[in-house]
Amino acid sequence: MPHTNTTSFQDTPHRQGTREERPSDDGAIRLQKLLAQAGFGSRRKCEELITEGRVEVDGELVTQLGTRVNPRSQKVRVDGSRVRLDGRHVTLALNKPRKVLSTMDDPKGRFTLRDIVGDKYERIFHMGRLDYDSEGLILMTNDGELSQHVMHPKYEVAKTYIATIDGHIGGNVCHRLVTQGVQLEDGHISFDRCAIIDSNRDTTIVKVVLHSGRNRIVRRVFAAVGFPVRRLVRTQIGPIRLGDVKPGAYRVLSATEVRSLSKEVGL
Incomplete structure (x- = not known):
């Protein structure tokens, strides 16, 4: 699984400054x-x-x-x-491939996030999860305060997904999932936004935005209306975009990105 060697500003050699x-x-x-x-x-x-x-x-x-x-x-x-400018803190945007667990260790020996980030960063942890068969953006940090705010229900940030759906669905389905939502076993849920990107006779590609962090929520919503999800990729969390990070790789967020994420969650 490929690794991306990234460098944050604190890793860059500094010119010896003046006394002041x-x-x-x-x-x-x-x-x-x-x-x-x-x-x-x-x-x-x-x-x-x-x-x-x-x-x-x-x-x-x-x-x-x-x-x-x-x-x-x-x-x-x-x-x-x-x-937020503590040189000990680092926040990563990681692209989780399918068949990788959103955890740092697995007793069964399956691939985990640790296989991607290694042991380079001390006490780093993932903020939220993706299910085993889903792909895309996971944020990781060793900043405890930032992690608590990102994962706290009070500060649920918007998450964007690209879903490939079995079957051909029309705009009326997306409209219903935004305006009416569906009732699941753990409560009612509706999307913030839903838009069809592309479709053919067998599949439909849909962009979905929602705030909920419930387990497998996008898959369960589409299954509830009769359209199973074939592939699911998370592309954005709050202001942070996955960008061109390849599956199985990661990048270090810039100070500006960390600042925008912190503002999003009330820090």
Whole structure:
């Protein structure tokens, strides 16, 4: 199974900075440098964010450019959104193939997510699951706070799937699944969006968006209306897209992507 070697900003060799730019003994760095590393633009742009009164540190508005902060112990927000820049944390977008378990270990020796990510990242864990026969995007992180928020029912983020359905279905089926939904054994469910992408005499390809994280929910919904799912691929979770990551590979999310995901789940 192929691995993708990816590099995050903290893996890139750094040029030796000036005395003012280097972290202090307690790990504190200048606020504008931290914001630049977090993807808020150039150092000058980040200085403007500070002087415009858009940055808070530990709940206090900061407008002084000389302010130093410790990214591991202090909370920084820009326009109310949390800036997450702990170099120990990493978040991955992984493309799970079929016949891979959404777990890190399996006593029966089947392929798991660990076979894809290996042991490169300490204490990394998956945020949500895909069933054994489904494919696509799984988010993984060693950021406990981010993981709790992504998986908490209060912050259920929208998930996008491409489903290949047995049989030819019309737009009326999609319309019903959005406006009326279906009653399953564990409760009522409806899609946020449903659109037919392509179809022929034997199969229909459908794009589905929904917030529910219930087990095998897309497969169960289509089965309930008489159209079994032949193939299911998750392509997006909240603002994070799978992109061109190949099956059995992964990529490290950028600081900007992590920030957008954090904002989506209330961090």
